[in-house]
Amino acid sequence: MREVRVRFAPSPTGALHIGGVRTALYNYLLARQNNGTMILRIEDTDQNRYVPGAEEYIMKSLEWAGIKIDEGVGVGGPHAPYRQSERKDIYKKYAQQLLDEGNAYYAFDTEQELDEMRERLKAAGVDNQQYNSITRLQMRNSLTLSADELKALMDAGTPYVIRLKVPKKEEIRLNDLIRSWVMVHSSQIDDKVLMKSDGMPTYHLANVVDDYLMKISHVIRGEEWLPSAPLHVLLYKFLGWENEMPQFAHLPLLLKPSGDGKLSKRDADQLGFPIFPLTWKDPITKEDAIGYKEAGYLPDALINFLAFLGWNPGTTQELFSMDELIHEFSIERIGKAGTKFDILKAQWFNQQYLRAKSDSELADYLLSSLAKEKIDCSKDKAIKIAQLMKERATFPKDFWEQGKFLFIPPTSFDEQVAGKRWNDEAVKVISAYKDALAALPSLDAVIAKTTLEEVTASLGIGTGKILQALRLSITGLGAGPDLMISMEIMGKEEVIKRIAFALETMKVKVA
RNA sequence: GGUCCGUUCGUCUAGGGGUUAGGACACCAGAUUUUCAUUCUGGUAACACGGGUUCGAUUCCCGUACGGACUACCA
Numbered sequence: 385m386r387e388v389r390v391r392f393a394p395s396p397t398g399a400l401h402i403g404g405v406r407t408a409l410y411n412y413l414l415a416r417q418n419n420g421t422m423i424l425r426i427e428d429t430d431q432n433r434y435v436p437g438a439e440e441y442i443m444k445s446l447e448w449a450g451i452k453i454d455e456g457v458g459v460g461g462p463h464a465p466y467r468q469s470e471r472k473d474i475y476k477k478y479a480q481q482l483l484d485e486g487n488a489y490y491a492f493d494t495e496q497e498l499d500e501m502r503e504r505l506k507a508a509g510v511d512n513q514q515y516n517s518i519t520r521l522q523m524r525n526s527l528t529l530s531a532d533e534l535k536a537l538m539d540a541g542t543p544y545v546i547r548l549k550v551p552k553k554e555e556i557r558l559n560d561l562i563r564s565w566v567m568v569h570s571s572q573i574d575d576k577v578l579m580k581s582d583g584m585p586t587y588h589l590a591n592v593v594d595d596y597l598m599k600i601s602h603v604i605r606g607e608e609w610l611p612s613a614p615l616h617v618l619l620y621k622f623l624g625w626e627n628e629m630p631q632f633a634h635l636p637l638l639l640k641p642s643g644d645g646k647l648s649k650r651d652a653d654q655l656g657f658p659i660f661p662l663t664w665k666d667p668i669t670k671e672d673a674i675g676y677k678e679a680g681y682l683p684d685a686l687i688n689f690l691a692f693l694g695w696n697p698g699t700t701q702e703l704f705s706m707d708e709l710i711h712e713f714s715i716e717r718i719g720k721a722g723t724k725f726d727i728l729k730a731q732w733f734n735q736q737y738l739r740a741k742s743d744s745e746l747a748d749y750l751l752s753s754l755a756k757e758k759i760d761c762s763k764d765k766a767i768k769i770a771q772l773m774k775e776r777a778t779f780p781k782d783f784w785e786q787g788k789f790l791f792i793p794p795t796s797f798d799e800q801v802a803g804k805r806w807n808d809e810a811v812k813v814i815s816a817y818k819d820a821l822a823a824l825p826s827l828d829a830v831i832a833k834t835t836l837e838e839v840t841a842s843l844g845i846g847t848g849k850i851l852q853a854l855r856l857s858i859t860g861l862g863a864g865p866d867l868m869i870s871m872e873i874m875g876k877e878e879v880i881k882r883i884a885f886a887l888e889t890m891k892v893k894v895a
Numbered sequence: 896g897g898u899c900c901g902u903u904c905g906u907c908u909a910g911g912g913g914u915u916a917g918g919a920c921a922c923c924a925g926a927u928u929u930u931c932a933u934u935c936u937g938g939u940a941a942c943a944c945g946g947g948u949u950c951g952a953u954u955c956c957c958g959u960a961c962g963g964a965c966u967a968c969c970a
């Protein structure tokens with residue numbers, strides 16, 4: 385069997401889209417599963433759209449996601465360089481071969497001339513206004529120009545492109561691993577530009593040449609490439625590489641959550657979830673687009689979620705480590721239909737992965753939040769809090785956000801809860817409880833509870849009735865984790881101080 | 896407009912000529928929790944439509960509808 389060599393080949397035109405991460409992931413899974421090679425190639429043939437920093441961003445993102453590159457930009461390898469802008473001469477050579485063998489030709493048409501051609505065809509009622517086997521005979525190219533005219537133009541340094549001479553009548557067949565046979569008639573493909581007037585190749589040429597030279601066995605890419613795949617097949621044929629042609633797998637697209645259409649940054653922004661793996665600062669607008677990492681998603685959880693967007697193992701197992709994914713992945717089980725992006729499911733995965741972490745790791749999340757707030761806390765205490773908060777956290781930041789009341793005393797009290805629960809009876813019990821606590825040598829969760837039971841029993845009031853009021857007095861909130869353990873963590877003095885403050889503050893309000 | 900691709904619960908999907916069409920997320924209800932969350936139990940909910948083929952079609956075939964991608968000297 386052929387050695388598995390796959391590539392992820394993004395353009396450095398901005399941050400890596402989350403869909404790109406999935407594409408990279410599927411490539412990576414196939415490579416690892418078959419002891420193959422994962423290649424990172426940078427397709428920077430469009431000088432106008434090049435964004436500084438994008439390349440580094442892409443590499444960092446893949447690294448964060450746990451997708452390791454074996455060969456390519458940033459790593460090196462036997463087929464270097466892996467940046468297409470550095471491979472110009474290679475493409476030139478193959479373009480020349482196509483030219484020599486009559487499968488390509490020079491074209492000198494200006495943008496204006498091309499526009500005019502399309503307008504003319506449109507006016508004549510032609511459906512497809514393309515540069516093809518018919519229209520090329522009316523344009524300025526090496527097929528219509530005499531040898532002298534051609535030489536004159538060349539000598540004058542007239543800008544030109546090289547176009548593929550697509551056959552007039554030919555059925556082009558492509559066996560896609562996901563969609564099986566796709567057939568397109570050559571009359572539907574136009575004479576694509578292979579070499580631009582700036583001397584750079586277009587995607588089509590560069591892609592085919594590089595995939596061949598880099599001995600790529602499988603091209604796994606987004607479905608947006610399916611319409612041009614037959615063109616690529618034609619190129620392989622013309623270049624004499626039909627037998628070395630990689631297998632194609634065109635992935636279903638990631639769709640926006642509501643309505644239809646490709647998932648875009650705009651949709652994600654509107655619905656409030658990230659679209660990029662890492663926070664990306666747009667070099668032009670200077671705007672920060674928050675990343676999955678910074679939003680608190682764990683890489684393993686995101687990978688698991690992404691893997692399931694279009695693929696499934698055929699069993700009911702949902703939680704998969706990267707190693708398990710590598711083992712179970714198969715292209716055959718990738719679906720055909722587009723997949724709507726559901727951030728809620730991503731959050732569920734995150735919660736699952738977060739809970740699977742040790743208390744010590746979770747405590748570290750809290751500690752790092754506390755460091756930012758400049759609050760001291762011992763590791764032991766942080767572990768206690770982690771245990772307390774674990775079941776209610778989806779993101780690492782939740783330990784701080786939902787547990788900050790343990791460190792910061794309330795300055796105000798939830799008014800709804802106060803209105804409902806803060807009454808004379810509650811005040812009576814809570815003041816008595818405060819006194820009872822003050823008489824205690826020390827405080828822990830068990831003692832806090834038994835003491836409360838004693839106080840309520842002696843006053844003839846049910847514990848449940850005043851518990852929410854007690855929570856309110858200590859935390860200012862109407863809901864939260866186990867109050868007794870929370871009290872233990874805060875410590876006796878702090879609890880008493882807080883109750884006293886509540887008694888004073890809310891007495892005024894109630895009266 | 897043209898070409899290509901697609902269509903099973905709200906979402907991700909399993910399945911496949913005869914099934915009570917299965918699971919997960921979400922949602923709803925009950926139980927647990929003195930609260931919220933968690934957890935547990937249960938529930939609502941799907942084969943786009945029309946023709947064939949067949950004893951029988953959600954499954955195969957053909958149309959239609961709907962959706963998407965592509966239609967650049969962008970990738």
